[in-house]
Amino acid sequence: MSPKGDFAAVRKDIKALLNQPEYDDGSAGPVLVRLAWHSSGTYDIRTDTGGSNGAGMRYEIEGGDPANAGLQHARVLLEPVKAAHPWITYADLWTLAGKVALEEAGGPEIAWQGGRTDYVDDSKIKEIRGRLPDAAQGSDHLRNIFYRMGFNDQEIVALSGAHTLGRCHGDRSGFEGKWVNNPTRFSNQYFKLLSTLEWEPRTLASGVKQFGYTDEDTETELMMLPSDMALLADKGFEPWVKKYGADKELFFKDFAAVFAKLMELGIKRNERGEVTNLDNEKGGYIS
Template identity: 55%
Template sequence: MSAFRSVSRTVARTPLRSIKQSQAVAVRAFASRSQHGYQKQIPSKNAVNPGVLGALAAGALAGWYFYSSPSDQQATGDSWRKVDFNKVYKDIAGLLEDEDYDDGSYGPVFVRLAWHASGTFDTKTKTGGSNGATIRFHPEANHGANAGLDVARKRLEPLKKKYPNISYGDLYTLAGVVAVQELGGPTVRWRPGRSDDKSDQDCTPDGRLPDAAQGADHVRDIFYRMGFNDQEIAALVGAHALGRCHSSRSGFEGPWNASPTTFTNYFYTELLEDKWVPKKWNGPFQYVDKQSGQFMMLPADIAFKTDSQFRKHVEKYAADQDAFFADFSKAFAKLLELGVKFPADAPVYEFKTLE
């Protein structure tokens, strides 16, 4: 890991966009993982159990957002059977790169959309989750934690028109899978069968997503409600290797590391090996790395370093990226299926990356 780590240190003061390609090459050389056949499907009896991901920039500011699709585009029942999901995967992958957006990729915000569409599930009331795609309706789209996700929904909307039989729930969660895989992460098993709600009556109440300003107790309260344990929570927060916070959305500002468009175990290595100090600014309390001041951690992130039960998993994933990939893949697949009752014959896909 030391050689890989040196790459990160070397580029720490280099503009993020200029290092994206070299970082991606280094990551691909470092990370060894198996690739699965592009059209491989697994019988539903082997499907992932229904059942995450730490707050990818939990928001404080939000705008009103609402999709009103024609009734003939509402995916319900068996309409998913008419969709070629291999083609949808390729089309989503084609939407990822855009040099005019953030660090050149919509991948991180697609992951955040998939997570926020799914992470509202409550094991006690059996409400929330990605089925119904209520995140596209006011008031859920207007929840503080969902600020900025209209960007991702708008980016994906042309594919909903191109594939009218795909549900928004399937589209949003599949976009998260595509982003993880195409940005260098592990293969994530995924299956279709979510339907669309036609009104906002099933929108979840605000407060079901993590507050990035809180600590370990709050993190556990949120994720235990969904049915996750400490190991799964620690694996999911590793997705903070991707993307950045925006002061115009969450109030927080900055990327977590030098390669925000490449899926790595950098969140853990940076969290443990950097010295994090309070940022001196007029925004909400957050941390920056003392060495360069370019990278940030949220208060909820630091909890994974200071809490002994979380930390043992962080140390494992910092030392072994393959172990992180394996555990993240399982936990993320579980997240995307929270609260969904799939048809008995729904296939499970393992998509091969395009590269």
């Protein structure tokens, strides 16, 4: 067992489990990034509720949101890390895992601070379902969801670049396939492909509608969600798609900033960096 606060030791153990030859494209990284994002992306700036603090996804009320389907794989994967470092909260572990996964995939260094706490029960989690984006929808929906978290148009596009990593699973979201050819390597490839390929509407056997492109060179079928295509069709979003496709450095810089902001949504800290909106005595989260 590592001493309390030894995040470097936790990081090391997270790194060690990223390589999963039998899982998806050989890495657990993408699903860990998605766990970090969904744990944080419930934040509502008006009511100051939701966000990564509390780790509410352990409870059915949040974990059972259909948007979170499949994330139990990520949570189960992290259990041995939690067991080896019992002092770390789930809220810190899930966000730290996302940061480590992004960095190990070749992404930019992401600022991260610990100190989150976990809910002791689900009594403080209310009306949390339905806060995450719906991939079948367009730009009005994306703005409603991400403005609610406190993000602007540029930040929405930068965050969407995470779809360079991983894939869609029919049994989780209903959508199928990967966005880029190398989905375990972080890059600005998502933006390049989104803006340069001829995406065609595809209807899956299940009736789910997405967009597809058959890459003749690699004989690979790539995909885009309707919500990804919405970025191209929108005057506020499209310039950022182009900029990030043309400038990897700019994308990495902006992505690092916005992902760090995402992980911190709803978290209040004092000048020493300690989280102040929690009650250590009760182990509960005070909003």
